[in-house]
Amino acid sequence: MAGLAPNARSRRIEESATLAITAKAAAMKQRGADVVSLGAGEPDFPTPPPIARAGVRAIEQGRTRYTAAPGVPELRAAGADWLRATFGLDHGKDEVMVCAGAKAALHMALDAVVEPGDRVLILAPYWVSYPALVTMADGEPVIVPPVPERGFVHDAAAVRDAARRHGARGLILNYPNNPSGAVPERHELQAIVDVARDLDLWLLSDEIYGTLLYDGATHVSPAVLPGGRERTMVVSGFTKSHTMTGWRTSFLAAPRAVIDACCRIQSQVLGNPCTISQEAMLEACRTPLPEDQATRMRAFGERRRFLCDALAGIRGLSLRPPRGAFYALVDARELCAARGIDDVQVAEQLLERHQLAVVPGSAFAIPGFVRLSYAASMDDLRKAVDRLRAFAEAR
Ligand code: PMP
Numbered sequence: 195m196a197g198l199a200p201n202a203r204s205r206r207i208e209e210s211a212t213l214a215i216t217a218k219a220a221a222m223k224q225r226g227a228d229v230v231s232l233g234a235g236e237p238d239f240p241t242p243p244p245i246a247r248a249g250v251r252a253i254e255q256g257r258t259r260y261t262a263a264p265g266v267p268e269l270r271a272a273g274a275d276w277l278r279a280t281f282g283l284d285h286g287k288d289e290v291m292v293c294a295g296a297k298a299a300l301h302m303a304l305d306a307v308v309e310p311g312d313r314v315l316i317l318a319p320y321w322v323s324y325p326a327l328v329t330m331a332d333g334e335p336v337i338v339p340p341v342p343e344r345g346f347v348h349d350a351a352a353v354r355d356a357a358r359r360h361g362a363r364g365l366i367l368n369y370p371n372n373p374s375g376a377v378p379e380r381h382e383l384q385a386i387v388d389v390a391r392d393l394d395l396w397l398l399s400d401e402i403y404g405t406l407l408y409d410g411a412t413h414v415s416p417a418v419l420p421g422g423r424e425r426t427m428v429v430s431g432f433t434k435s436h437t438m439t440g441w442r443t444s445f446l447a448a449p450r451a452v453i454d455a456c457c458r459i460q461s462q463v464l465g466n467p468c469t470i471s472q473e474a475m476l477e478a479c480r481t482p483l484p485e486d487q488a489t490r491m492r493a494f495g496e497r498r499r500f501l502c503d504a505l506a507g508i509r510g511l512s513l514r515p516p517r518g519a520f521y522a523l524v525d526a527r528e529l530c531a532a533r534g535i536d537d538v539q540v541a542e543q544l545l546e547r548h549q550l551a552v553v554p555g556s557a558f559a560i561p562g563f564v565r566l567s568y569a570a571s572m573d574d575l576r577k578a579v580d581r582l583r584a585f586a587e588a589r
């Protein structure tokens with residue numbers, strides 16, 4: 195039928211690679227295969243019970259109706275307080291809105307600021323959805339190549355050069371980074387903010403892993419650095435730290451004019467984020483759960499250490515210890531070269547021959563690498579390492 199057809203823009207949008215691999219692994223599992231899935235990054239812990247109970251209470255007490263489009267005022271205020279207390283951000287309640295997950299917050303932000311044809315810099319390796327989100331906002335993604343030799347933190351001079359060469363209008367930052375786990379030092383981030391200030395770029399800072407840090411790393415938001423606040427849109431929330439993956443909640447913090455524009459967009463495309471989830475998020479803001487968080491970080495730390503040690507003993511693979519988030523970006527370039535295959539084939543062979551699901555680095559614009567999520571049980575990680583070793587040693 196000629197009349198009804200996906201348009202050119204939607205045809206350019208690929209399915210999220212992380213979700214596609216996870217779906218494939220789940221289908222294999224359902225058919226009875228003993229698949230270990232280190233594909234999508236989703237913690238294996240439950241949503242903390244006090245937070246889940248707040249959602250149940252909302253249902254039981256009938257708080258199940260529409261709310262204001264940018265979220266209930268108490269939650270916007272609690273979000274501003276939480277962002278201040280946790281990251282030192284200085285946004286008032288009218289500069290914070292509630293969105294339906296970090297993905298939706300990124301989407302609202304890009305929709306609000308990108309003009310048709312604007313070039314937007316994305317630093318590789320990048321989380322899979324950024325180029326598609328820029329394209330959907332009618333912008334043009336420009337990928338800045340990865341710098342594994344610098345621990346995946348770009349030199350500000352390279353960012354300046356790329357921005358000038360492409361006439362970029364904005365830059366997406368994601369620290370702690372998915373997939374590399376990179377966390378820049380304050381001065382490295384300041385140098386990038388200085389470039390943004392000099393070239394008048396806006397910054398979209400995805401800080402969804404902002405509390406998941408190792409080895410004494412500290413998370414700094416570009417919005418707290420000199421020259422940062424007025425040009426930065428911050429995406430944050432509890433998706434990863436509190437396993438609120440299915441609740442679909444997040445915060446977007448930015449100067450008032452941009453937040454107002456995002457609220458107008460959200461009022462048209464979504465209405466409000468789920469009312470029940472907002473109650474749960476309010477509980478997450480108001481009730482810190484230090485023991486729960488310490489338990490999680492201990493577990494992630496142990497798994498991270500296990501993977502780093504185990505991978506050091508597998509020929510052809512290497513891993514630089516990630517400083518944040520819960521992904522291991524494994525360098526498989528040596529193995530690829532020795533076998534004459536690429537990272538996509540590595541991931542395919544791991545899944546088909548060894549029942550191990552990982553994401554090929556090409557999905558994040560870092561070919562030759564594969565990403566493992568260690569938001570998985572130690573049992574699964576042990577099996578995964580055995581399978582990786584069997585793969586690496588197979589002739
Ligand atoms: N940003 C990054 C860097 C992510 O890894 C993810 C993964 N879910 C998201 C955003 C989306 O998070 P949410 O589930 O809150 O939409």
Ligand code: GLU
Pocket residue numbers: 210212213233234235236321322372
């Ligand atoms: N963000 C997670 C990941 O990178 C979940 C999957 C997704 O939302 O794309 O694996």
